[in-house]
């Protein structure tokens with residue numbers, strides 16, 4: 001059983017959007033994991049082998065308990081019964097208490113596809129009568145994290161004390177973000193800009209830095 005699972009269309013998405021939260025969860029004694037859906041082989045920069053090494057280094061920095069790669073085709077992720085069942089099978093095995101998926105407002109079609117496949121897989125994982133092995137499973141909560149497009153946050157996780165770990169994890173992805181890779185697709189100063197984004201979201205909760213989440217349903221909270 002995993003406490004906190006972040007699903008990442010490409011190696012680096014989970015770190016970019018949820019790296020501070022993953023570091024904080026670990027520091028607070030929770031078990032954490034990332035499922036990468038693709039190996040990022042369609043990217044202009046880097047190779048799947050390089051990206052695998054980068055993901056390994058970032059996982060170590062975040063202290064992840066688990067990192068899986070499903071090897072789906074980069075830039076060609078399509079919603080299908082097979083994809084849903086495959087992911088549902090892993091979710092039943094891991095039984096993550098909280099699952100975080102990439103938000104569907106994104107310029108990358110893989111992020112959009114993932115945002116639709118993940119809740120559908122969760123639905124299958126919870127069914128008594130399905131072609132899956134194992135027992136039905138439902139997480140305690142399910143949220144979306146911010147990728148390349150904005151949303152109105154449902155909640156913000158205070159990551160003030162973990163911003164440096166977050167940046168160290170992102171900096172593992174040298175092939176994507178530094179040198180030649182700082183091109184027109186991945187604009188320069190990503191570390192500065194993403195830190196600025198975290199500072200922006202932090203202002204709404206009185207924190208130095210924060211990571212926003214969007215909930216498809218109202219979040220239960222009892223103020224007494």
Ligand SMILES: [Zn+2]
Pocket residue numbers: 009010013108111
């Ligand atoms: Zn991505």
